[in-house]
Amino acid sequence: MAEPLKNNYGTEIPRRIAAMIAAVFPEFPAGVFLRGCLDGYEALELMPRARHISRHLAAHLPPDFPRAAGILIASLGPKLDLEADNGFSAFLYLPHVFFVAENGLSHPEESLRAHYELTQRFTAEFGIRPFIEKHPGLTLGRLRDWTRDPSEHVRRLVSEGTRPRLPWAPRLPGFQKNPAPVLELLELLKDDPSLYVRRSVANNLNDIGKDHPELLVATARRWLRDAPEERQWIVRHGLRSLIKAGHPGALAALGFQTATQADVLNASLTPGRTAIGGKVRVSFDIRNPGATSRSLLVDFRVHFVKASGSTAPKVFKLKVVELAPGETVRLSKLVSLAELTTRKHYPGTHRVEALLNGNPVALGSFEVR
Numbered sequence: 001m002a003e004p005l006k007n008n009y010g011t012e013i014p015r016r017i018a019a020m021i022a023a024v025f026p027e028f029p030a031g032v033f034l035r036g037c038l039d040g041y042e043a044l045e046l047m048p049r050a051r052h053i054s055r056h057l058a059a060h061l062p063p064d065f066p067r068a069a070g071i072l073i074a075s076l077g078p079k080l081d082l083e084a085d086n087g088f089s090a091f092l093y094l095p096h097v098f099f100v101a102e103n104g105l106s107h108p109e110e111s112l113r114a115h116y117e118l119t120q121r122f123t124a125e126f127g128i129r130p131f132i133e134k135h136p137g138l139t140l141g142r143l144r145d146w147t148r149d150p151s152e153h154v155r156r157l158v159s160e161g162t163r164p165r166l167p168w169a170p171r172l173p174g175f176q177k178n179p180a181p182v183l184e185l186l187e188l189l190k191d192d193p194s195l196y197v198r199r200s201v202a203n204n205l206n207d208i209g210k211d212h213p214e215l216l217v218a219t220a221r222r223w224l225r226d227a228p229e230e231r232q233w234i235v236r237h238g239l240r241s242l243i244k245a246g247h248p249g250a251l252a253a254l255g256f257q258t259a260t261q262a263d264v265l266n267a268s269l270t271p272g273r274t275a276i277g278g279k280v281r282v283s284f285d286i287r288n289p290g291a292t293s294r295s296l297l298v299d300f301r302v303h304f305v306k307a308s309g310s311t312a313p314k315v316f317k318l319k320v321v322e323l324a325p326g327e328t329v330r331l332s333k334l335v336s337l338a339e340l341t342t343r344k345h346y347p348g349t350h351r352v353e354a355l356l357n358g359n360p361v362a363l364g365s366f367e368v369r
Contacts, residue, residue, distance in 0.1 A: 006046040011038055013092060014053050020075040021061075028071075033060045046091075047168070053095035058103055065103055066110045072096055073113070079120040080153060093122035101127035108135045112142050119157040126169050128161035133174065140181055147185060152194040158185050159200040165207040179208045183219060190223055190231055198234050205238030209250075213242055217249035224253065243297065244315040246358025256297050256357040262323070263287040264354050266330075267363040275369045276337055276345045282316075283332040284354055284363055288323035296321050299355040300363065302335060305348035314343075315355065337368060 014037035018030040036056045044052055061068035080090060097118055104111030108131055115124035115131075131139045143158045160166065162182045164175040175182050182204065189201050209216035220235045227235070235253070242250035251257075265285040274280055282302075288294050298318045303311040318331050337345050347368050353360040 006044070006049060009046050009049055009091060011041060013049070013095075014038065014041070014056075016092060017053065017057075017075075017095065020077070021071060024074040025061075025071045029060050033057075036060075047094075050091075050094040051098050054098035054102060057095060057099045061099075065107045069100065069104060069107070069110045069114045072099065073117050076117060076121055079151075080122070090122040093118055094126075097122065097124055097127035100124075101130050105130055105134055108138055112139065115157070116146075116154060120151055120153045123153075123160065124157055125160040125163075125166060128157060129166070129169060129172060132162065132172060136174075136181075140185075143185055144188070147188040152192075152196050155189060155192060155194065156197045156200045159189055159197060159204050163200075163204045163207045165210060176211045179212060179215065182208065183215075190234060191228070195230075198230060199237070202234045202237035205234070206241050209239065209242050213247055214249065216242065217247070217253055220250070220253045243358070244299065244317075246355065246360075248358070251297065251358050254297070256295065261290060262294065262296055262356055263289055264356070264361045264363070265328070267354075269352060269364050269366045271366070273367040273369065274337065276347070277339065278337050278368075280335045280337070280366050281332060282335060282352055282363065283330065285328050285330050286321060286323065286354075286356070287328040288325060291325050293325065294323050296323065297355075297357050298331060300333070301353045301355055301360065303351040303353075304343070305346045305350060305368065307344070307346055309348065311348075311351070 014034055018028070018033050022028045022030045033056055036059065037053050041049060041052065057072075061071060076093070076096075097115075100111050100114045100118070104114065111131060115128050118124045118127070128139065143162065146154045146158050149155055162172070162175065162185060164172050164179060164182070166172075186201050186204060189197055192198055192201070205216060205219070216238065220239055223231055223235050239250045239254065243254070263286070265287055267284040268281070270281050270283075271278075282300055286296060286298060297320050299315050300318060301313045301315045303313050305311055316333060316335065318333060321329050321331075323329065339345060345368060349365050349367055351365045352363045354363055355361075
């Protein structure tokens with residue numbers, strides 16, 4: 001079982017923040033701040049701990065937000081270096097992000113300046129979202145300017161902060177309904193030199209596709225024209241959810257025919273019976289029976305049993321195979337039934353299917369005790 005994230009966010013966090021602020025603002029009541037922060041701290045999870053610290057920052061920094069934001073900015077440590085191993089340490093600034101988002105909405109200019117500095121130490125993807133909703137013109141204009149910023153952290157904030165379905169954050173329903181403003185920003189980042197930024201662009205595209213699959217497919221087709229390899233990767237990664245779902249337009253955009261003929265042979269699910277916590281190996285052959293070479297996107301799908309007894313499918317990626325006429329290739333992968341925070345397992349019959357360019361082919365089933 002993985003260690004809870006909050007264990008990396010112990011009482012040393014508010015102590016460090018207090019010391020950093022007191023170093024630039026001697027009037028800061030560090031002792032009172034710490035007593036308030038540590039009251040009930042151990043019972044809280046990660047995000048509530050950060051919000052708890054943020055509330056005590058608001059209680060003890062000057063009530064004038066521009067002055068308080070200036071003090072926070074002055075207290076910040078060095079900027080992130082992606083080449084270094086920053087680990088969990090950057091989460092030190094999560095309370096700062098919440099502080100700006102919760103107290104600075106009436107001061108957008110000062111808040112955006114604070115986000116600009118914070119995103120170069122941690123990320124401001126959570127904190128920028130209230131400003132997109134309350135001050136859309138100003139914030140989107142600033143984000144457009146930031147697409148040309150020398151800092152990859154700032155450029156990534158443009159793509160990550162505007163994700164309609166950003167994990168751990170409230171959705172942006174306006175962008176879910178109309179993602180055009182987001183796509184205008186992503187157009188400016190689609191050839192960004194940083195993989196860190198390009199990965200964020202792809203994740204944003206993937207979000208957009210969950211609400212507007214046809215718009216994403218049209219965007220993918222446009223971006224793929226004369227695209228360098230880096231942009232091709234963005235498109236493939238951005239289409240991943242549609243590809244897993246077997247969306248014909250997404251498959252066609254990547255050059256895969258949805259009516260591809262191939263044989264699935266010698267399927268094996270071993271062991272056929274296992275317990276929760278065990279593993280099952282899924283193996284099968286793919287044969288090209290035709291007279292011409294064929295390109296196949298091969299995945300497989302497990303229908304996991306839920307607590308209610310119904311099933312929910314999960315797609316596991318395998319590979320793209322190029323098969324000459326008559327050629328056969330064997331594919332294999334382990335499926336773990338370990339208990340995860342994101343997936344619980346239940347007894348019952350689990351059906352398994354191969355997916356060939358999105359087309360399902362039954363492989364069999366295994367039993368979980």
